[in-house]
Structures are given as C-alpha cells and as structure tokens.
Amino acid sequence: MKPSFYPLRNCWRVRIPASESETGTRFAKYFETKEAAEHFIAEHRKTGSIQLAELSVEEKHVLGLIRKSEFYKPELLLDVWRAHVANRQAGAHPSLTVAELCRAFYGRQISEGRAYRTIADDRWRLNQFAQALGDIDSKNCTSGQIFQYLEAKPPGTNRRSHFKTLKKLWRWAVQSGRLDVDPMSKLQPADEWGVNAEHLSAALYKRLLRVIAGKEPAS
Secondary structure: OOEEEEOOOOEEEEEEOHHHOOOOOOEEEEEOOHHHHHHHHHHHHHHOOHHHHOOOHHHHHHHHHHHOOOOOOHHHHHHHHHHHHHHHHHOOOOOOEHHHHHHHHHHHHHHOOOOHHHHHHHHHHHHHHHHHHOOOEHHHOOHHHHHHHHHOOOOOHHHHHHHHHHHHHHHHHHHOOOOOOOOOOOOOOOOOOOOOOOOOOHHHHHHHHHHHOOOOOOO
16 A cells, blocks of 8 residues: 545545455545555554554544553443444434423324324324323333323223324334333223123013014114
C-alpha cells in the first residue's frame, strides 16, 4: 500500500487490497494530506488491522484510560456500548402514559382511514380507559389492572367490545415499538359474542315446540 494523489477529490488515496482487508474485499481510503495517508499505512502495518489503524489519537487515549482499570474487560466495554445504543433507540419512542398512548392510537386510527363507526366506538372506549388508568406509565400497566378495569364493565357485548378495542391498542403499541411487552397477551375475553345464557322455562319451551309443529299459533 502507498498513498497517491487523487485529483478528482483533491486528496490522497490509499488502495487496500483484498488480502489486507478484514472483509476480504478491495477498497480505498481517502485522506486530506499525504502525511495522514502515510500515518494510516504505518498504523496498519503495526496493528495488522484497518479498524485499529483508523483509531484517532483521542480514541486511543480513551481506550488507554479504560484499560488501566482493574475492572476492565473487553466484553464490558461492548456491553456499555450496546446499552447506549438501546437507550438511544428507545428515545425514538419515549415512554407514554396510558392516556397518551390512547391518544396516539386514536390518531393512528384516523390516519388509517378507519370507518367512522369504528373510530367513534374506539374513541369512546379509549376515553373510558384513559379516565380509569390514564396517569399510569404505559410500560408499567399490568394485565391485572386491565382485567380489573374490564371486570367493572357490565357483562356481555359491552365488556367484550371494550376488550376488543384494548386488545388492538396494546398490540399496536408493541408492533410500533412503543412497548416491548403486551400486557394483554395472556388475557382472554370473559364474554363471548352472541351468547345468551338465559334459560327457557319448561312451559315456554313446550309452547315453542307446539308452534314449530303447527299445533298452536305463534301469537
């Protein structure tokens, strides 16, 4: 490897052959001065690594300070970096209260062009839920709290409808990256659609049979 002036960029270029590349592919590095290019080549010859040769003086100084610690281990440095990246990524979706999460989901329903009836029903149910648990951090909302909220609703279609809306809310929160865990993942609806558990009296049941058989008028 040797530096050569590259007029198209008005800089110095170093061609790295595939045999000396960590990736096994040929590529080029560009430098503002010939001295910087020569320094890169010298560092590469000392370390045998393109990545190490690219370290700046400041980076080497920081690494040198860290390595002086009796607690230093390479894997610890990597763990810290991964934690930093995870925190930055989490910042893209800051923690929301339950009320804020409900508003965000409602806004998404509108932007998706959902049917008016669906949006109206979801809005009413989300408002009810936000009034009950709105101040809680959505990441700390538990399945037990949601279950207790649903238990307070009258049994039947109303409670089932609330369950359906909340199920959509939490599933969307996880899929959109706002939450890591769905608190409703293991909850089952307490009521089934279209089920009428009322029992007929024996007399009414016999009358229905007579009407069906044509032995008695329906009214």
